[in-house]
Amino acid sequence: MLLKDESICSKGRATIDTLNGIFKRYEPHKKWLMYLKRIALAILMVLFLTGISSAADEFQYEEIWVHQGVFDLATGDRASAEKYTVKLHEINEEEDGFSATLLLYVDGEFQKSFFADDSLNNEFVHDKDLTVRTLSIDRTKVTLELYLHEYELVWIPSESRKLAVEDTTQVDNAIIKLLNVSDTIATIKVTIDGKTYVDEYETNAYKKYSDEILLRVRYIDRDSKEINLQPYQPGEPDFKIEINALGDQYSPNMPASFEIYLKNTGTIPARGITVTASSSSVQLDPVSYELAMLDTLKIHKIPVNLTLPETPEKENIVIDVNVDGYAYKGNNYQNSTTAQTIVEPYISIEKTIDTHLLTEEDKTKRKIIVEMVVYNNASIGHEVNIHDPIPSTFMPIGIESADWTVFIGAGRSENIRYKALPTVAGTYELGPAVASWYSQGETYDVVSDGAAVTIDVEGALLEVEKDVSLSDIYTGEEVDVTVTITNIGLIDVEVSFTEEIPAGFKFISGEKGWEGPLEAGDEKRLTYKVLAQEEGIIDLPPTMVSYTDEDDIQGTFRSNVEKLYVYSLEPAEINMESENIKNDNEPLSRGGHASFLLSAFATIAGILSIVPLIAYFYIRRSH
Known part of the structure; x- marks a missing residue:
């Protein structure tokens, strides 16, 4: 039998009939009455649909047996569901298997004992409110599940469908076809599990076809022969x-x-929920948490404490959290998540660099201050x-070097502070500090956190390079x-230098000295020629460049030393070598060509005359 809200439908029809009678009485005023009729029908439709939606809420709830969880009980163990507690009293071994005696408590008070096995007597019902279903029994334990009788939301609307006559739609394994629309009646054929x-x-009529599908007709349009069909299906929890x-x-x-954040994002409550947290490297408390029920869109938060390992090296920690729960039918739903953190070594070091003194006008006071804290x-x-x-180029002040050895007690720290004076201008990158220690046969080290610090030290800084065009030459050759x-x-300077020409070389041309301004970032390049006059290994002395900066501070920078290898050849050796080259390249005369051709012909003829003789001896030997 199809169910519907009769009061709403009958009231709607009576009101419409009354309005039609009024409209006939005032038919001469058709235009205005037509507008009034449309407004009245719109108001009635809103009231009508409001009545439908309120009635729909009722059939979405059912009296059901709600699954409370699966329990493994040894002798003396208990399983609880709200006010009920089931205790395993004893396990009995019989010829055809095992049975058990269980005790029932309500609000902590003993009510009765009952017998159970895993065959015919596997289900016990108390006051139509509690069901104990025995799943299995062996020598050591009884596995059972508990159900409570409740009135709960079951049917959840899915996407509505608009169907015309002969249209077909499918919801899971149900095939639905609209056969006919006649006035206020819609005829529907439903095929499910081989049955029609x-x-x-x-x-607003509805019908339940199975535990998996319920249909309701929300609206029938008799003019267009269409209906609005609303399917309902059992809801599901989701974590x-x-x-x-x-x-x-x-x-x-x-x-x-x-903190573990748990939310039921499904459409019905979840029950018998167990949340477990685990990690291979740290201790967690708690590792397991149970929750009887979590309603739709409700949130539950679980704080978890960690006991971290004491490690000499950085260790990556992986934490896994799993949630396991059930719907009212006992269907299982699960989800999980993972997070990572890092446990630092038990020795750590921090380093800070204070550079504000580098801006002092007095260059002798320009220094850096380094502070380090080492933790154990x-x-x-x-x-x-x-x-x-x-x-x-940084000179520590008051200490011999930037190296220390200290003993640090458990849970304590050591502070180190020193100053350093930069002695040469330029841009420097100050890297992290390093702490190392020995433990259980191994040496470990850590570096201070943070990126390297780049600082600029003001002052004159020149780079002087000397290059030669040849390093191996002969006497009489020139070299650039x-x-x-x-x-x-970072500052402009006045520069001057004059090259020193070593013995064994003679200056030929070019610039061998210069004097003038050189701005920060600029370069000056000079080239000159010298003539090698004596053999030997000769060093070109470094170029000494003098400078004067903006504060009339003077200094000198020097270049690298270039080494030249000078070789000498005697005139007789040169003439003999030239003669040999000339003889080797002299062409053959006409007589020489003829002699060469005759000797080549004789050689070829001799080879050809030997071939038949070799063939003769080979054939004879084979016979």
């Missing part, structure tokens, strides 16, 4: 799970925690070596010498 049903629907408030990194033996987060003390790799001066400092 033909039913007549009025507006959204996240790991929140977990830090990117932690130090050993420091407090750490995170281990449960025992350690001897730690600290090395700060400052540039070689090039001097390049580049101002790689």
